[in-house]
Amino acid sequence: MNTIEIINLLREWHQEKVDGISLLVEHADKPMDFGNGKTKQLAPEEIKPFRLGVKLALIILGDFPITLNGEENDE
Numbered sequence: 001m002n003t004i005e006i007i008n009l010l011r012e013w014h015q016e017k018v019d020g021i022s023l024l025v026e027h028a029d030k031p032m033d034f035g036n037g038k039t040k041q042l043a044p045e046e047i048k049p050f051r052l053g054v055k056l057a058l059i060i061l062g063d064f065p066i067t068l069n070g071e072e073n074d075e
Helices: 003-026 044-061
Strands: none
Touching: 003 044
């Protein structure tokens, strides 16, 4: 596996994480399944702070930090 392939795999991983976290923002008012058989429904007063925290996580995660020569910067 060469460097470009590794970078592309990392970019895909990063995008999957961003997409998953974005779903949390979008569906914060729905029951959440944590995969262990337990679900959590946020109370109405918990939704706004939860969304704020998840949006902050997206900001911290940020854009993928590596670009390759010849790539568009707006990918």
